[in-house]
Amino acid sequence: MSAGSDTKDQVAALGEKYKYGFVTDIETDRAPKGLNTDIVRFISAKKTEPEWMLDWRLAAFRRWTEMREPNWARLRYAKIDYQDSYYYAAPKSTEKYESLDEVDPKLLETYAKLGIPISEQKQLAGVAVDAVFDSVSVATTFKERLNEAGVIFCPISEAIRDYPDLVRKYLGSVVPVTDNFFATLNSAVFSDGTFVYVPKGVRCPMELSTYFRINASQTGQFERTLIVADEGSYVSYLEGCTAPMRDENQLHAAVVELVALEGAEIKYSTVQNWYPGDENGKGGIYNFVTKRGDCRGARSKISWTQVETGSAITWKYPSCILRGDDTVGEFYSIAITNNFQQADTGTKMIHLGKNTRSRIISKGISAGHAQNTYRGLVSVHPKAINARNYTQCDSLLIGGKCGAHTVPYIESRNPTARLEHEATTSKIAEDQLFYCLQRGMTQEEAVALIVNGFCKEVLQQLPMEFAVEAQKLVGISLEGSVG
């Protein structure tokens, strides 16, 4: 293709020009396939990044070339050819539909089941949104309120330009550049993401959500999120969307870093419903995410809540480093796998400070031919006096062809610490099912009801508007798994 070779030439030319400095105006929207230092430079140039950022990326890239892909997770997938992907694709002006009538009816059906308002449906499906309902105006009012409070909420590429000191101070301080294969890859090639800074003592006036950020659709496959909550502040952040996302990218490797300073609290909720592949396990997203929060100051708190229903492969361990004294870490998770999906997910709670507390509630549901693994670590260091952990991992199996696995690591080096771990595995009881059917429910309604009951403790942790949709999502994800 001529466009491809054009780009190649331009990048090659770019390599030459780099000796003399930056070139910013490149009129291409896609870097050629493959990954090398030129691509890293290309991405950095596209974002008009300062030199320190480019150096940071290049260091990460050099390190990445020496790293090996981890294989310890209970996941099976064809080997990924990292040279066969595109690492930068500028936001294409995607085909806009004229009206909802042109959108795939299957997609609309799902929207209806989730109870998404018409205007939102249009935006999700890529329909040109009417000016009256323009979410941009909604976003603008939001922006004003955030500005008043002093909260910074913007794309990370903007933050690198506008708040370089803040970004430089915290970026990579929780997930080091060399942390793991996928995090290092992300550090080299991340295209965009979100930056949030909540100043001292500020309680963020609203739930922050990428959905309302104007250019949310621009965030590519390598997202980078950095949230800093300064002393005594509070922020609740929602990521993702219950609506199914049609995404062309096979490989996703995001990094999320949270920093909670003294007395701050961060609540991070995720609903992930990316394309899981078809009933025969063909296609689907590979999702390799590194999420970590650092309770850096005393009395800070980080709480992760996740509902994972999408992706063919999920590799994700949102963790908390409980560094400050009296800090609290929480992890609430629902992972649903159906058909040929595979999920290996869990958390790490690293207790370093005194009186640190952590709580893990994980609910895994496996149906069809899916494999669902909880993998978690609770580690208490010698100085973590009076550390406390409670872990509960429950698995539900639907059908005899799926698998549910629990792999917890419990390591204590302090005699005053108390750690408790419980895990159970069960199936949907015949009598529960019979009772629901006998009351006139259909099989699918009954399964959705029972599974929602099973997940209740986690669903309760979600912000209200999310929780309602998530409950419906649980039902939809398991459609066709019984009978």
Add this chain to the structure above:
Amino acid sequence: MTAAAQREARRTEALDSFRVRGMPHRRFEHWRYSDLRAVLDAGQVAQAGTAKWQIDKLPDGVELFDLATPEAPDWVMQKLGNVGNRRTMVEASLAFAEGGVALRVPAGRKIAEPIKLQIAGQGNLRWLIVLEKGASARIFEPHTADAGILRNVGVEISMAEGSELQHVRCAPFMPRSFAVELIAVEAAKDAKYRAHFANFGSRLSRTELHIVLGGEGAEAHLSGVTVLGHDGHSDVTTHIEHAAAKTSSTQLFKHVAGGKSRAVYQGKITVREGAVGSDSRQTARALLMSPRAEADLKPELIIFADDVKCAHGATVGDLDAESLFYLRSRGLPEKEARQLLINAFLGEAVAAIGDDALIETIWHDIEAALPRAMESVK
């Protein structure tokens, strides 16, 4: 091929397999808490020699074969080196042991009197027990403290339909030795394996069980106590595979770690596809008595069938402050109160042995080990 030639061939195979895989180390996920390669090299394993075994009084009806004799009978040839999977240290014990013992309990024979199999000295060793259909036996396996640098024992237990075995192993405190014992059990239909492991720690101690419940209704019931002090290390690793329907297993392990010791328990339960109606329960609890002690627990469930009941629980902590306060308010000195509570903590697991004489032996060893475990090191 003669039996002796076949044995030689299998030994060469074992040697090659050990050479290729080498010493287990931290990067083997199930050896992450016991890095054997860091403290011992393959040459030392090869040169450790052969440990000694001794059975003073063999109960009537049990057949014994000394593995030092090359021409082995069929029942030995069928099983030796063939029970369980070929883990690297198992292959090492097969390759380097110049001796060992094989026992057979013929079909239908119920042996009430325990067979006392004492293991002594430094080196590699193999022992094997074959229980034929409907047979039952009890085996008590005490280890002496003179293990030198390394004692590496490979055990094979083959249980035919309806057979029963009770196995009690007791390993003393050996601060200078590396002690490895890998046990493989195959249990056919309705076979019942009960085991108790008392560990008092060594420089590095690994007790590993791999049990395959291969026939419908097969059962495994494991319990154990670990009491550690000083620099003691004890790693109990179990893997129970539910490979047939209606199989059941229970596990109860209690650890007390004082001084600078490290208590490890890793328990993996696999339920294979089709092993419906399986029931598996696992409990691991650890008491940390000192700021320098460490406990690592890894209870693992790998499940491929839906109609099963599986649960595990694990706790790590100190003695309950309220219970301690209660006893002290009744006038008990702190040390005595602590000891009483530790005894109660361990008691449940020891009681699972079910044999008064053996329970008494184990308690005797626990009492000897407790002062070490109750020592706190700053």
